[in-house]
Amino acid sequence: MASAFDFPGGIYPPERKQRSNQSALIEAPLPSRVTLPLQQHSGQPARPCVSAGDAVNVGSVIAKREGMISSALHASISGTVSEVSATQITIQGDGQDTWQRLPSLDWRVADTAAVLERLNESGIVGLGGAGFPTHIKARVVEQHAIHTLVINAAECEPYITVDDLTLRHSANEVLEGAQIIAKLCGVQQIVIGIEDNKPEAITALQHALPDSQPVPVELSVISTRYPSGGERQLIKKLLxxxxxxxxxxxxxxxLCHNPGTLLAILHAVRDGQPLVSRIVTLTGESINQPGNRWVRLGTSVRELLEQAGLNIAELHQVIQGGPMMGTPLPTLDTPVTKLTNCLIAATREEFPPAPAESPCIRCGECESVCPVALLPQQLHWYARAQEDTKLERYHLFDCIECGACSYVCPSHIPLVVDYREAKSRIRLQRIEAAKAEHAKHRFEHRQARLAREEAEKQARRQARQAQQRRPANIAAPSSEKVDLRGLRIAHAAAKASVKKAEKTLARVAQEDPKQSLDDLEMQLATAQENLKAAELQLAQAREQHSSEESP
Known part of the structure; x- marks a missing residue:
């Protein structure tokens, strides 16, 4: 068992997991109609590739990946496409549940490129909440040497029991999915981090460990504390x-993955099954049959909760996610998406309205519980004063928005709301600055290209004039000397620009899944165009140089 270290801060809110972890994992009834948003992942929305009236099967591609950070979308029921809009696709079911699967792949012998393409075409994203496209995350080895894969099974937030039930029922399959990622990224070890409040899942993992090969797997049972499931906190705790x-x-x-994502990876590779369903925790005092269900994407939240015995008279609000980091749903007609891991149908007594905010009394409680060792009090003041330079100096973007500071604040100040708004404002400023810098670079690149073309024209003109003045019996000199060194430098610079644009795009998408990436995608596309032009120029120059050198 791996050694456990520690991270600062943390809190111990009521777990409230017993209502949903006492029942077996079951399949939710097949919906008669689904609504599938095109934005179910970090990055760019998927682009529809079907029209109203088209017949589809379960697993049919209905929207394709758009841009670098994006993910494909598949039909979750069989039937007929009834509506295609700019934001979603609606399918009316035929009740037949006819499937369209991809061919099975043996990941142990399959080519790496084939497995990566399978993850891409299966539409798999991180199911822990961020929704980052898995095929992009699996390619991180192209830029970083990865030595450890962490299976994040901590599931520290109250109410949520998705990972717990996933491991109880599919521990062997989760570990096999981890071996697929381990092979793709060349990791040396796999470490599982799980809190000690999941004894049945721990037992299932212990039984599955002997069968997990070829990368060694360690199981680390850690004490229950929120937010031990944060990536940085768990990496510190385990490694x-x-x-x-x-x-x-x-x-x-x-590299970190949660159990649900690893299970989806195995289903996609081994079974050819794209991501069309996921496990959702249904809980809260307003439903009579709490538990975990396999739910088809696009199912109405209202329909799902009614199947679980929703008492609409007692319902105060529905939270998507957990009580610490989740968000209230404005309407029950919202569909289940790839990012829906938990639905809490809460009564007013369960989630009473927040008390009125009072002035900060400088008690320091927020600082003592911060798992990132920040200074929440100072960040709060600077956020409200919009002192962005100081916010960045005090590492605002290290905040994981766990809500621990807000939870302990005796003045009931919505600290995380302040931080979130400040982050959005600063990100917008960064994007505007990047757009201006990008425009400047494009202008400079164009000016340099025009100057180079004009110089080449002038050189050719002078060469023709010199040739016309030269006597016929004197052989003409070879064409203009090719500047291979300069072209190689330009090609290397263009290649570096593409890598930088890709890294920036991936980082922003992971830091803020809701952030618009249009401008960054445009910058990447421009950098890729410049690289293609540089490659073409270099290839032509090499060919010309070779012809000049030949006898």
């Missing part, structure tokens, strides 16, 4: 590695 400010786990050689 005693600090992820530096402004960097991602991959920068220190670690």
């Amino acid at each position: 005693d590695i600090n992820v530096p400010s402004g960097e991602l786990p991959a920068d220190v050689g670690v």
Whole structure:
């Protein structure tokens, strides 16, 4: 068992997991109609590739990946496409549940490119909440050396029991999915981090460990404390590695996946099954039959909760996610998406309205519970004063928005709301600055290209004039000397620009899944165009140089 280290802060809110973890995992009834939003992942929305009236099967591609950070979308029921809009696709079911699967792949012998393409075409994203496209995350080894895969089974937030039930029922399959990622990324070890309040899942993992090969797997049972499931906190707890400010786990050689994502990866590779359903925790005092269900994507939240015995008279609000980091749903007609891991149908007594905010009394409680060792009090003041330089100096973007500070604040200040608004404002400023810098670079690149073309024209003109003045019996000199060195430098610079644009795009998408990536995608596309032009120029120059050197 791996050694457990520690991270600062943390809190111990009521777990309230017993209502949903006492029942067996079951299939939710097949919906008669589904509504599938095109934005169910970080990055760009998927692009529809079907029209109203088209017949589809379960697993048919209905929207394709758009841009670098994006993910495909598949029909979750068989039937007929009834509506295609700019934001969603609606399918009316035929009740037949006819499937369209991809061919099975043996990941042990399959080519790496084939497995990566399978993850891409299966539409798999991180099911822990962020929704980052898995095929992009699996390619991180192209830029970073990964030595450890962490299976994040901590599931520290109250109410949620998705990972617990996933491991109880499918521990062997989760570990096999981990071996697929381990092979793709060349990791040396797999470490499972799970809190000690999941004894049945721990037992299931212990039984599955002997069958998990070829990368060794360690099981680390850690004490229950919120937010031990944060990536940085779990990496510190398991490996005693600090992820530096402004960097991602991959920068220190670690990759994190949750059990649900690993199970989806196995289903896609081994069974050819795209992501069309997921496990959702249904809980809260307003439903009579809490538990975990396999739910088809696009199912109405209202329909799902009614199947679980929703008492609409007692219902106060429905939270998607957990009580600490989740968000209230404005309407029950919202569909289940790839990011829906928990639905809490709460009564007013269960989730009473927040008390009125009072002035900060400088008690320091928020600082003592911060798992990132920030200074929430100072961040609060600077956020409200919009002192963005100081916010960045005090590492605002290291905040994981866990809500621990707000939870203990005796003045009931919505600290996380302040931080979230400040982050959005600063990100917008960064994007505007990046757009201006991008426009400047494009202008400079165009000016340099025009100057180079004009110089080449002038050189050719002078060469023709010199040739016309030269006597016929004197052989003409070879064509203009090719500047291979300069072209190689330009090609290397263009290649570096593409890598930088890709890294920036991936980082922003992981830091803020809701952030618009249009401008960053445009910058990447421009960098890729410049690289293609540089490659073409270099290839032509090499060919010309070779012809000049030949006798």
